[in-house]
Amino acid sequence: MRETRFLSSAALPWIAFLAVALAPLVMSSSWTNMAILTLLFIHLCIAWNLVGGIAGQFCIGHSLFLAAGAYTTTLLSLHLGISPWIGMFAGAALAAIIGVFIAWLSFRYELPPLSFALVTIALAMLGYLAISSIDFLGASRGLTLPVRGTPAMYQFRSDTTYYVVILIQVIVALALSMWLYHTKIGLYLRAVRDNERAAHAIGVPVLKYKMLAMAISAALTAFGGTFYAQYLQYVEPHTFAGINIVIQIILLTVVGGTGTVWGPVVGPLLLVPAGEWLRHSLGGSLPGVHLLVFGVLLVVVIRFAPDGLIGAFGRARQAWHFRRGTVKVATR
Amino acid sequence: MSGEVLLQATVQGLQMGAIYALIALSMTLIFSVGGLLNFAHGDFMALAMYGALALYQSFALDAYAAAPLLFFGFFLLGFLMFRRLVQPVLAAGVLAGAQLTLGLVFVQENFLLMVFGGDYLSVPTVLSNKNLVIPPLTMPWPLLVGSLLAVVLAAILYVVLMRTDFGRQVRAITQNSDAAALMGIRIDRIQAIAFGIGIGLLGLTGAIIVAQFTLTPAMGLDFTLIALIVMVIGGLGSFAGSMIAGAIIGVSESLGSLLYGGTVGAMIPYAILVLVLLFRPHGLMGEH
Numbered sequence: 001m002r003e004t005r006f007l008s009s010a011a012l013p014w015i016a017f018l019a020v021a022l023a024p025l026v027m028s029s030s031w032t033n034m035a036i037l038t039l040l041f042i043h044l045c046i047a048w049n050l051v052g053g054i055a056g057q058f059c060i061g062h063s064l065f066l067a068a069g070a071y072t073t074t075l076l077s078l079h080l081g082i083s084p085w086i087g088m089f090a091g092a093a094l095a096a097i098i099g100v101f102i103a104w105l106s107f108r109y110e111l112p113p114l115s116f117a118l119v120t121i122a123l124a125m126l127g128y129l130a131i132s133s134i135d136f137l138g139a140s141r142g143l144t145l146p147v148r149g150t151p152a153m154y155q156f157r158s159d160t161t162y163y164v165v166i167l168i169q170v171i172v173a174l175a176l177s178m179w180l181y182h183t184k185i186g187l188y189l190r191a192v193r194d195n196e197r198a199a200h201a202i203g204v205p206v207l208k209y210k211m212l213a214m215a216i217s218a219a220l221t222a223f224g225g226t227f228y229a230q231y232l233q234y235v236e237p238h239t240f241a242g243i244n245i246v247i248q249i250i251l252l253t254v255v256g257g258t259g260t261v262w263g264p265v266v267g268p269l270l271l272v273p274a275g276e277w278l279r280h281s282l283g284g285s286l287p288g289v290h291l292l293v294f295g296v297l298l299v300v301v302i303r304f305a306p307d308g309l310i311g312a313f314g315r316a317r318q319a320w321h322f323r324r325g326t327v328k329v330a331t332r
Numbered sequence: 333m334s335g336e337v338l339l340q341a342t343v344q345g346l347q348m349g350a351i352y353a354l355i356a357l358s359m360t361l362i363f364s365v366g367g368l369l370n371f372a373h374g375d376f377m378a379l380a381m382y383g384a385l386a387l388y389q390s391f392a393l394d395a396y397a398a399a400p401l402l403f404f405g406f407f408l409l410g411f412l413m414f415r416r417l418v419q420p421v422l423a424a425g426v427l428a429g430a431q432l433t434l435g436l437v438f439v440q441e442n443f444l445l446m447v448f449g450g451d452y453l454s455v456p457t458v459l460s461n462k463n464l465v466i467p468p469l470t471m472p473w474p475l476l477v478g479s480l481l482a483v484v485l486a487a488i489l490y491v492v493l494m495r496t497d498f499g500r501q502v503r504a505i506t507q508n509s510d511a512a513a514l515m516g517i518r519i520d521r522i523q524a525i526a527f528g529i530g531i532g533l534l535g536l537t538g539a540i541i542v543a544q545f546t547l548t549p550a551m552g553l554d555f556t557l558i559a560l561i562v563m564v565i566g567g568l569g570s571f572a573g574s575m576i577a578g579a580i581i582g583v584s585e586s587l588g589s590l591l592y593g594g595t596v597g598a599m600i601p602y603a604i605l606v607l608v609l610l611f612r613p614h615g616l617m618g619e620h
Binding site for chain 2: 058125133
């Protein structure tokens with residue numbers, strides 16, 4: 001209940017999101033770069049949040065899905081000349097299949113809590129090691145995409161076009177996530193997150209819905225992977241299959257607020273530009289210093305708002321209403 | 333492939349296994365008193381290794397002599413960090429705690445990168461590049477000493493947990509923290525001490541095995557993953573289980589890289605973990 005009231009009463013996140021989203025259309029190219037990166041992470045965070053937040057299953061294996069999206073399209077384009085516009089659906093389908101399989105493997109039994117995190121991190125490491133040793137996948141050198149230079153092959157002259165593509169992807173992902181959150185599926189998933197036994201007892205088909213959440217989340221992540229590969233024009237294991245990018249996705253979502261609709265938007269929206277700014281202003285002085293400051297920032301937010309900025313904002317709002325005497329009853 | 337080479341690899345695997353088991357035991361200690369899954373575990377050990385490097389560079393202090401110093405330093409670091417940082421987050425749930433430690437991974441890796449740079453570094457010690465030859469075996473002294481010390485430390489930890497008041501309090505919290513609190517055990521304090529000891533042990537472990545490894549800022553995550561694997565395969569909280577799991581992982585990794593190359597060797601522990609979690613989800617020796 002709390003979330004719906006918060007959403008309907010606050011247009012603020014929408015305004016902030018649209019302001020940042022539309023800014024690059026009138027700004028210079030370095031801003032466009034940053035906006036693309038920000039939107040890409042928003043996309044990936046929204047996708048992760050479906051499983052890691054709304055369904056409450058701590059998945060560290062999303063690098064597999066990112067790699068599925070990136071490598072499938074690259075290979076199809078490289079060897080068969082198939083456009084990534086078509087290839088991305090193959091990548092998403094592959095990712096969804098992998099996701100459903102992992103969910104089925106892990107959730108058949110009632111495993112001890114957090115062991116899903118361990119299964120997925122182990123599978124992600126296996127995937128990373130496999131990709132970096134198989135020559136057909138470019139091994140650790142990676143693969144460079146063939147230069148075709150036509151929009152039909154997902155290659156554009158200007159970054160602004162890439163920007164429009166990822167913006168559309170984010171809007172679709174956000175709409176999907178909002179819709180899911182408020183339909184029966186989201187309700188079931190949240191019930192599973194809050195109390196799996198109780199959800200099972202009242203007849204929620206737990207396994208089926210976990211598999212569904214994994215499938216949607218994996219497919220969305222793969223679309224992000226396709227975009228990232230096309231934008232960079234190459235794929236290599238460290239960027240696309242390493243654990244680091246998953247850790248980044250998780251931390252950005254956590255800072256925004258896991259399990260909320262706007263958390264995975266707010267986190268990257270604030271922190272990706274902040275990280276880029278730190279890189280520009282500090283990166284030249286000492287290696288790693290901008291990432292250190294960034295990491296400290298993340299830890300401080302988690303320390304003082306373990307439920308993320310969305311949660312902290314909600315509490316601040318309530319305290320404000322309380323002081324003004326217009327207190328509304330807290331439902332939780 | 334001659335039998336001697338296989339024997340050599342097996343012995344080396346067993347020695348690595350003892351070290352893995354010790355790292356996993358300190359992780360188990362931290363996990364058992366608060367449910368905190370510490371993803372920054374290996375990074376604390378990397379920090380200790382770089383600490384040994386810094387002590388060597390500044391004071392020409394040998395890593396083995398620096399070990400007790402690092403133990404106390406890291407105990408304090410762990411204790412304070414738990415009080416000020418981890419405990420408040422852990423109060424919001426074990427998931428938030430795990431996410432916090434992911435943030436710590438980020439912080440520590442980049443701290444090391446900033447201070448020491450990204451190059452490969454090594455720490456010279458009295459034992460570096462010396463081998464003990466017992467035909468047909470050739471054993472590097474740093475690994476031999478490291479593994480023997482690891483076994484001794486694991487034994488000491490076992491005695492502390494089984495025979496002292498502190499150990500009984502830790503086990504009480506592990507079994508039922510509410511009941512333990514009702515019996516007058518100050519849970520938050522025991523948790524902080526256990527976290528301190530866990531991190532302190534990492535300081536010690538880092539110092540006694542530093543001669544065997546090449547240091548890079550990102551090395552911590554590998555140790556974390558190995559420790560997670562050993563802890564889970566052994567069954568949470570089982571001492572014998574962790575030792576056996578350490579040996580299994582060490583030997584299979586060492587034989588795997590000998591027979592099929594380094595990448596396959598590195599994949600084997602993860603494959604074993606996935607199989608164990610799927611078919612024996614409570615570990616080899618865990619309670620059901």
